[in-house]
Amino acid sequence: xxxxxxxxxxxxxxxxxxxxxxxxxxxxxxQHEYTESEIEAGKQQYTNNCARCHGPDGDNVANADxxxxxxxxxSNDAALVAxxxxxxxxxxxTGFTNMTEPNAQTIVAYLRSMASTAAAVAALPxxxxxxxxxxxxxxxxxxxxxxxxxxxxxxxxxxxxxxAQRRLVELHRSIVEPDAEVIPANRFFRITTKDGATFxxxxxxxxxxxxxxxxxxxxxxxxxxKSNLREYAFVNNSPMPSFKDKLxxxxxxxxxxxxxxxxxxxx
Amino acid sequence: xxxxxxxxxxxxxxxxxxxxxxxxxxxxxxxSGQEPQNWLTHHGNYNSQRYSTLSQITPxxxxxxxxxxxxxARSLEKFEATPLVVDGVMYTVQAPNDVVALDAATGRIFWxxxxxxxxxxxxxxxxxxxxxxxxxxxxxxxxxxxRLIALDAKNGRPLWNVAVAKPxxxxxxxxxxxxxxxxxxxxxxxxxxxxxxxxxAYDAKTGNEAxxxxxxxxxxxxxxxxxxxxxxxxxxGGASVxxxxxxxxxxxxxxxxxxxxxxxxxxxDRAGDNLYSSSVVALDADTGKLKWHYQFSxxxxxxxxxxxxxxxxxxxxxxSPRKVMLWANRNGFFYVLDRATGQFLLGKPFVEVNWASxxxxxxxxxxxxxxxxxxxxxxxxxxNQGGTNWYNPSYSPRTGLFYIPxxxxxxxxxxxxxxxxVEGKNFGGGTPRPTTPTGIRTTANxxxxxxxxxGAIRALDPHTGEMKWQFKMTDVTDAGVLxxxxxxxxxxxxxxYFYALDxxxxxxxxxxxxxxxxxxxxxxxxxxxxxxxxxxxGNSLFTFALK
Numbered sequence: 001x002x003x004x005x006x007x008x009x010x011x012x013x014x015x016x017x018x019x020x021x022x023x024x025x026x027x028x029x030x031q032h033e034y035t036e037s038e039i040e041a042g043k044q045q046y047t048n049n050c051a052r053c054h055g056p057d058g059d060n061v062a063n064a065d066x067x068x069x070x071x072x073x074x075s076n077d078a079a080l081v082a083x084x085x086x087x088x089x090x091x092x093x094t095g096f097t098n099m100t101e102p103n104a105q106t107i108v109a110y111l112r113s114m115a116s117t118a119a120a121v122a123a124l125p126x127x128x129x130x131x132x133x134x135x136x137x138x139x140x141x142x143x144x145x146x147x148x149x150x151x152x153x154x155x156x157x158x159x160x161x162x163x164a165q166r167r168l169v170e171l172h173r174s175i176v177e178p179d180a181e182v183i184p185a186n187r188f189f190r191i192t193t194k195d196g197a198t199f200x201x202x203x204x205x206x207x208x209x210x211x212x213x214x215x216x217x218x219x220x221x222x223x224x225x226k227s228n229l230r231e232y233a234f235v236n237n238s239p240m241p242s243f244k245d246k247l248x249x250x251x252x253x254x255x256x257x258x259x260x261x262x263x264x265x266x267x
Numbered sequence: 268x269x270x271x272x273x274x275x276x277x278x279x280x281x282x283x284x285x286x287x288x289x290x291x292x293x294x295x296x297x298x299s300g301q302e303p304q305n306w307l308t309h310h311g312n313y314n315s316q317r318y319s320t321l322s323q324i325t326p327x328x329x330x331x332x333x334x335x336x337x338x339x340a341r342s343l344e345k346f347e348a349t350p351l352v353v354d355g356v357m358y359t360v361q362a363p364n365d366v367v368a369l370d371a372a373t374g375r376i377f378w379x380x381x382x383x384x385x386x387x388x389x390x391x392x393x394x395x396x397x398x399x400x401x402x403x404x405x406x407x408x409x410x411x412x413x414r415l416i417a418l419d420a421k422n423g424r425p426l427w428n429v430a431v432a433k434p435x436x437x438x439x440x441x442x443x444x445x446x447x448x449x450x451x452x453x454x455x456x457x458x459x460x461x462x463x464x465x466x467x468a469y470d471a472k473t474g475n476e477a478x479x480x481x482x483x484x485x486x487x488x489x490x491x492x493x494x495x496x497x498x499x500x501x502x503x504g505g506a507s508v509x510x511x512x513x514x515x516x517x518x519x520x521x522x523x524x525x526x527x528x529x530x531x532x533x534x535x536d537r538a539g540d541n542l543y544s545s546s547v548v549a550l551d552a553d554t555g556k557l558k559w560h561y562q563f564s565x566x567x568x569x570x571x572x573x574x575x576x577x578x579x580x581x582x583x584x585x586x587s588p589r590k591v592m593l594w595a596n597r598n599g600f601f602y603v604l605d606r607a608t609g610q611f612l613l614g615k616p617f618v619e620v621n622w623a624s625x626x627x628x629x630x631x632x633x634x635x636x637x638x639x640x641x642x643x644x645x646x647x648x649x650x651n652q653g654g655t656n657w658y659n660p661s662y663s664p665r666t667g668l669f670y671i672p673x674x675x676x677x678x679x680x681x682x683x684x685x686x687x688x689v690e691g692k693n694f695g696g697g698t699p700r701p702t703t704p705t706g707i708r709t710t711a712n713x714x715x716x717x718x719x720x721x722g723a724i725r726a727l728d729p730h731t732g733e734m735k736w737q738f739k740m741t742d743v744t745d746a747g748v749l750x751x752x753x754x755x756x757x758x759x760x761x762x763x764y765f766y767a768l769d770x771x772x773x774x775x776x777x778x779x780x781x782x783x784x785x786x787x788x789x790x791x792x793x794x795x796x797x798x799x800x801x802x803x804x805g806n807s808l809f810t811f812a813l814k
Contacts, residue, residue: 154421221356221377223370
């Protein structure tokens with residue numbers, strides 16, 4: 001953790017990354033700008049086809065750190081697409097001959113995205129997880145919404161094992177840009193009953209006639225018949241505030257270090 | 268679907284400050300009888316009477332019951348769980364080991380937790396589970412691969428997961444745990460595979476083992492002399508635990524029924540009474556120390572597990588108030604014991620019995636000569652499944668009657684065979700054979716005559732053991748019984764009906780064709796002023812209320 005965050009600095013501003021349109025960086029290899037949907041599609045393709053050997057960060061294979069924009073055998077996007085589909089002879093990189101060119105292109109989009117976000121994370125100073133825990137419990141007040149072990153609220157995503165579930169770049173993005181990706185299981189819902197009572201909560205389930213939430217107020221499981229509701233709606237943004245301007249670069253790095261250390265207990 | 272923007276500051280304000288109070292502190296479990304709208308323990312409360320004081324549904328209006336919702340399990344295993352209901356949320360188990368949190372009023376799912384059991388697990392009689400326990404905001408599930416898992420009741424997140432025993436040695440758990448104070452108590456099944464059974468308590472916060480009581484005493488412990496000397500028969504003598512025990516807070520004793528000795532049908536290599544097989548044990552809930560025991564079937568060779576629910580009742584006994592335990596055993600006898608001391612008060616057959624003729628003054632059964640398995644087969648009443656089995660009875664303080672799901676006119680031919688112990692392998696030592704023609708019942712059709720066996724709800728006067736009435740079913744039953752303060756009795760059977768009887772006289776008041784075998788116990792709860800009754804049948808969970 002410390003080692004990765006202490007790598008050479010690149011401007012932190014470059015890390016807008018993730019789910020927003022990404023100028024294909026590093027610039028010397030850029031052929032296109034990729035859309036959010038291409039990057040998302042590529043993430044899925046990468047997870048299904050590439051991560052088993054290359055790992056979630058793209059750095060599992062020696063001398064082939066594809067998660068950080070280092071491609072020894074391809075000088076541009078078209079060459080990368082060809083490499084994915086044809087493989088590399090006399091190596092363990094087999095060709096994905098059944099993969100269409102557009103699908104391979106989305107993987108390239110995701111690799112470019114990974115490289116730029118990884119660079120942003122690499123720009124952070126070395127983090128200290130003890131200081132990060134203090135920020136989590138203090139200035140960040142993260143336990144207001146999140147739970148670690150048996151402490152904190154259940155309303156936001158449980159972070160007890162977040163270090164094992166998310167990459168550093170994803171942790172970083174969630175803190176500075178929480179609206180960038182809200183996974184479906186973390187969506188929020190707002191309900192007003194016909195007698196005027198209002199409920200906000202994490203959406204657990206819904207159907208044509210009913211809706212189930214975890215109420216933010218009392219953390220109770222609640223179910224409503226829609227016929228008894230005046231209105232109900234998804235909460236459009238993440239309830240989580242951005243900490244982009246609330247934490248210093250050092251504090252951000254410390255907090256990510258702490259989150260990355262949360263591996264939970266084996267189950 | 269509309270979307271709305273909720274100011275983040277407002278959202279943070281909405282979130283409860285500080286820690287919330289745990290939903291089900293121990294005090295609520297202790298006084299669960301005072302909140303009949305909930306069903307907080309496996310048997311409804313610690314006395315395990317399966318009796319509810321709810322009375323909105325009555326003998327007069329029960330005909331107006333209708334289905335409110337059905338939960339269809341994504342499992343083809345038997346659905347044996349009794350749900351819990353905590354403040355409108357129902358928790359049940361989809362076999363083998365998926366915990367599901369449902370809205371009790373609509374059956375809609377809040378969350379599901381799935382445990383994939385170790386492939387080494389091999390429970391003898393189905394990959395089933397009978398339910399969960401709750402304490403605070405935590406649920407507890409015992410699994411068929413002999414693990415104990417704690418889950419956050421709000422979201423199903425696992426909090427801890429500990430190995431109780433080795434599934435590869437034949438250990439399994441199918442029971443719902445019992446929470447007493449800060450401990451979670453479970454017992455192990457696996458008697459058909461030559462385990463050495465035990466009951467153990469775990470710290471609810473950490474999963475650390477707090478105490479363990481072996482159901483077969485080791486060398487130097489009282490009771491070890493009931494196993495042969497110079498033999499390791501005791502090390503794999505079975506004595507399983509299959510169903511959840513009971514608890515008396517005043518005596519601080521927890522009561523558990525113990526299964527048969529192994530090999531099941533051949534006692535040649537285990538001479539002696541084989542304590543504490545086929546017994547009830549009373550343990551100190553804090554330490555697991557044995558306070559007393561009573562053995563229903565000494566040196567059992569008929570698979571007569573005491574795998575029944577210890578039903579606790581306070582009643583006048585021969586003119587004095589007494590804390591008793593009511594027990595209809597697989598061996599065909601109905602018992603009343605003093606639960607403070609274990610004293611035998613009454614033993615009387617509730618079905619035809621030919622292996623024992625009665626009891627001595629201490630309550631030891633008097634065996635009938637020749638009634639023991641041999642190589643040719645000996646006809647024994649009741650048969651291998653017993654006069655009753657694991658499915659729960661009920662005691663109604665209102666009617667004063669004890670209700671037993673019964674197998675009547677039922678016998679087996681017990682054949683003894685030589686048996687060597689091999690770890691994790693079947694350790695039966697013989698075979699119980701049916702005494703009826705092959706094919707009298709198939710999965711779909713029933714051709715049986717009444718003298719070839721039938722199922723019944725039998726209502727006994729616990730003071731005498733006398734049968735007051737019975738409700739006969741053409742097929743046998745694996746369904747538990749629920750009674751209510753409005754003199755209703757709910758049960759079911761293999762035929763696929765769920766029904767209500769008048770608890771006073773056994774008259775049928777209502778029935779519903781659930782279309783699958785009822786292999787579970789009914790329960791009731793109330794929500795928004797409306798009483799509900801739930802029963803698992805086939806692969807589904809049905810919930811009823813009045814129109």
